Amino acid sequence: MSAALVFAACSAPLQAGEPSRLVPDWLGEARIAGAELFSEMTAGEIAKNLKALADQNVTVIEADSDLSRLLSEKEFENEISLMRRYSEAAHQLGMKVVWYYPALEVLTPNAKATKNSMYQTHPDWVQRGLDGRPNVFMGDRRHKKRVHWVDPGTESAWMSPHSGYAEEFIERIKRMAATGIDGIWLDVPIYNDIAVAWADSHPAAAAKFQADVGFPIPKSVDWNDSVWRRWIAWRHQEITNFVLRARDAARSVANDIPLVVETVTLDYDSATMLGLDGTTMKQEAGVIQVWEADAVSDRTGMREAKPDDWISLIGMFKFAKAASGKKPSWMFTYGKEPDDALLVMAEALATGNHPYETKIPLMTTTVGPAYRKRMFSWIKREQQRLFDSQSLAKVAVYYSPESRDYLDRSAGSGLFANTKSKDPLWWSSEQEDSVYGRTYLAEYRGIIKWLANNHIPFDIIARPDAAELSRYQTIIAPSLGAILDEDASLLDEYVTAGGDLIVTGARPAMLDEFGNERREAALKSLPLRQAAETPDITSSVPGAKRVVHILELLGKTYLASDGSAAGRSINEIIGQSVHSGVTTTADKSVHMELRRSGNEILLHLINPERLWNKKAPASRTVTVSVEIPADAVVTGVELTSPEPGRKLASRQLRATDAFAQAPPTTRAGKRLSEKAAKKSRTLRSETTGSIPVSRRTRSKATGQVNDEGPAKSASLPYQMDGNRVVIQVPLEGYEMVVISTTAR
Numbered sequence: 001m002s003a004a005l006v007f008a009a010c011s012a013p014l015q016a017g018e019p020s021r022l023v024p025d026w027l028g029e030a031r032i033a034g035a036e037l038f039s040e041m042t043a044g045e046i047a048k049n050l051k052a053l054a055d056q057n058v059t060v061i062e063a064d065s066d067l068s069r070l071l072s073e074k075e076f077e078n079e080i081s082l083m084r085r086y087s088e089a090a091h092q093l094g095m096k097v098v099w100y101y102p103a104l105e106v107l108t109p110n111a112k113a114t115k116n117s118m119y120q121t122h123p124d125w126v127q128r129g130l131d132g133r134p135n136v137f138m139g140d141r142r143h144k145k146r147v148h149w150v151d152p153g154t155e156s157a158w159m160s161p162h163s164g165y166a167e168e169f170i171e172r173i174k175r176m177a178a179t180g181i182d183g184i185w186l187d188v189p190i191y192n193d194i195a196v197a198w199a200d201s202h203p204a205a206a207a208k209f210q211a212d213v214g215f216p217i218p219k220s221v222d223w224n225d226s227v228w229r230r231w232i233a234w235r236h237q238e239i240t241n242f243v244l245r246a247r248d249a250a251r252s253v254a255n256d257i258p259l260v261v262e263t264v265t266l267d268y269d270s271a272t273m274l275g276l277d278g279t280t281m282k283q284e285a286g287v288i289q290v291w292e293a294d295a296v297s298d299r300t301g302m303r304e305a306k307p308d309d310w311i312s313l314i315g316m317f318k319f320a321k322a323a324s325g326k327k328p329s330w331m332f333t334y335g336k337e338p339d340d341a342l343l344v345m346a347e348a349l350a351t352g353n354h355p356y357e358t359k360i361p362l363m364t365t366t367v368g369p370a371y372r373k374r375m376f377s378w379i380k381r382e383q384q385r386l387f388d389s390q391s392l393a394k395v396a397v398y399y400s401p402e403s404r405d406y407l408d409r410s411a412g413s414g415l416f417a418n419t420k421s422k423d424p425l426w427w428s429s430e431q432e433d434s435v436y437g438r439t440y441l442a443e444y445r446g447i448i449k450w451l452a453n454n455h456i457p458f459d460i461i462a463r464p465d466a467a468e469l470s471r472y473q474t475i476i477a478p479s480l481g482a483i484l485d486e487d488a489s490l491l492d493e494y495v496t497a498g499g500d501l502i503v504t505g506a507r508p509a510m511l512d513e514f515g516n517e518r519r520e521a522a523l524k525s526l527p528l529r530q531a532a533e534t535p536d537i538t539s540s541v542p543g544a545k546r547v548v549h550i551l552e553l554l555g556k557t558y559l560a561s562d563g564s565a566a567g568r569s570i571n572e573i574i575g576q577s578v579h580s581g582v583t584t585t586a587d588k589s590v591h592m593e594l595r596r597s598g599n600e601i602l603l604h605l606i607n608p609e610r611l612w613n614k615k616a617p618a619s620r621t622v623t624v625s626v627e628i629p630a631d632a633v634v635t636g637v638e639l640t641s642p643e644p645g646r647k648l649a650s651r652q653l654r655a656t657d658a659f660a661q662a663p664p665t666t667r668a669g670k671r672l673s674e675k676a677a678k679k680s681r682t683l684r685s686e687t688t689g690s691i692p693v694s695r696r697t698r699s700k701a702t703g704q705v706n707d708e709g710p711a712k713s714a715s716l717p718y719q720m721d722g723n724r725v726v727i728q729v730p731l732e733g734y735e736m737v738v739i740s741t742t743a744r
Contacts, residue, residue, distance in 0.1 A: 034364035057376035103189035111155035129196025162204035229515035290330035298361035301336035308417035346734035350604035378642035389597035402482035406515035446555025482511035488522035645712035
């Protein structure tokens with residue numbers, strides 16, 4: 001498939017990413033780890049804690065003290081004192097401190113033995129389900145499997161942002177902001193669904209809904225009821241409003257202090273139930289998000305993941321970066337052991353997310369001090385390439401929060417695919433939670449799978465503006481059932497400007513942002529298919545290129561199948577609209593990301609196959625062909641990776657030697673003409689100043705790994721095939737290939 005999709009790469013050099021002015025610059029330089037702290041800590045204990053983190057190349061500390069617990073005024077003041085002492089000491093070592101504060105959950109240990117639990121003291125402050133029940137539960141062995149942070153006998157009370165609790169919370173936010181800490185970490189501001197469903201029907205919430213929309217709060221779940229659907233959208237906005245209220249309170253005391261919002265809902269359907277929609281804060285100043293991309297197991301992380309579970313993880317990581325807009329995006333990178341942890345962190349890095357390193361399932365642990373030091377040392381060295389680079393993808397997948405809400409209707413979470421496991425800490429054993437059973441999410445993730453399997457660089461876009469849309473030659477909008485009028489107009493303008501638009505699903509753009517039926521589709525550039533007619537429809541809009549409507553949910557079929565038939569169907573319909581600058585012999589399970597930093601083209605390769613196929617080789621050599629801008633000349637190719645440095649296996653050295661000595665070949669393996677071969681050799685030896693491969697010494701030409709330092713690096717041989725550079729990459733778990741260029 002990928003060999004057939006060859007298009008010209010963009011020729012305009014991309015500039016290094018400018019630091020965002022929406023938030024402080026240090027947020028975009030973060031290597032994050034957690035620290036468990038106590039108000040009784042001495043100066044010596046603080047110094048010891050900080051030294052260990054500094055030695056591991058941590059730059060930002062998530063400080064986790066006792067703020068999860070119901071605190072008296074005296075106890076809270078002790079926490080304030082700790083914040084001052086700890087952050088002052090951290091600043092002396094050049095580190096930043098972001099203090100953890102649960103937004104809407106309050107824990108009371110030994111609640112049955114006291115009359116002073118949060119719920120007992122303030123029953124009027126807690127969230128209420130649709131049936132009026134309080135959103136409160138007690139930790140026990142049954143809940144421990146799902147709620148590992150709530151010990152048996154501890155009360156977990158989830159507070160209404162519309163109650164008197166909000167006033168106390170906001171005042172404490174102000175006091176925290178005055179301590180000298182660098183940021184405030186708001187833990188999962190959600191309408192929790194553990195004790196009740198569809199919170200919050202708190203009287204104050206009901207009154208505000210009535211005032212805002214003119215209707216009483218719904219009493220039961222009814223997706224055919226326009227008031228119910230309006231309430232779904234209202235809940236998203238109210239959670240966002242609460243976060244922004246906290247941001248404004250903090251900044252009223254310390255103008256430059258940011259909020260870091262722990263966001264457990266990514267692209268999957270739990271966002272509908274929990275109310276926290278990560279896309280709503282994309283443009284907000286003073287707020288970034290740390291995305292808690294979960295693992296398939298709280299016991300083994302991603303070690304027992306299947307291929308479609310990994311595709312789901314890729315989708316979540318790319319979504320996080322998209323929903324963060326121009327701001328830095330932080331990402332939990334849960335691991336069990338260094339090998340699986342590295343693969344998860346590699347996905348975060350390849351998609352532009354700053355890693356929060358920790359061991360599944362806790363926040364203040366590590367997979368290992370040596371592992372963290374090695375990974376963070378490499379990230380420090382490669383920081384500009386990782387975080388000041390831009391995607392070279394010419395294809396984007398359009399994410400629609402409204403379609404998620406009103407097509408999938410929170411029928412299941414869709415977090416991952418595989419629900420069959422004997423692991424008691426598996427993410428879910430309920431079949432309805434699998435992404436396979438969803439409508440919108442399955443189509444969306446299926447398109448992601450097809451693109452990733454065929455090594456086609458792509459981005460996710462969420463709530464894009466016109467400038468963001470203009471960066472892509474093709475936009476695929478899977479199962480786009482619901483969309484705002486303004487967003488539909490932006491897509492129409494994109495088509496008018498010459499972009500290719502591909503939409504799947506039976507009735508695209510027929511629902512508005514509240515799930516209400518439109519009389520006609522909001523997308524004017526898209527004539528609708530009513531039956532199985534030819535899907536390739538050219539828009540009647542003047543200046544438009546190709547607009548394709550695919551009636552069937554081919555992405556969903558591809559996701560749940562072996563992929564062959566559905567994959568061919570997708571290729572036949574939209575293959576000519578999908579632009580790729582990469583072709584490769586790598587297996588479909590190898591995920592590739594193509595980026596650019598200044599005059600360097602960066603190719604990330606992540607190989608997770610050994611997670612589900614224990615017989616897969618630990619290393620392999622893959623051939624990759626990458627398009628080079630017409631005005632550029634390749635001057636060298638380097639491999640770099642945080643994996644432990646070692647010498648390549650002898651068979652890989654022989655293969656790389658053979659590649660280095662061979663005449664240039666086409667990506668199909670056919671020998672070029674002698675004239676073309678001579679031109680390629682001359683171009684490389686004379687124009688770029690590099691010596692021909694045949695005259696290079698083994699250390700320069702064979703890709704032998706440099707064993708100096710904790711990570712590996714190598715100089716790779718390459719061949720030029722027209723405007724493509726052909727490289728053989730010795731691939732283990734994660735490699736970044738750096739292609740250096742100069743102007744012709």
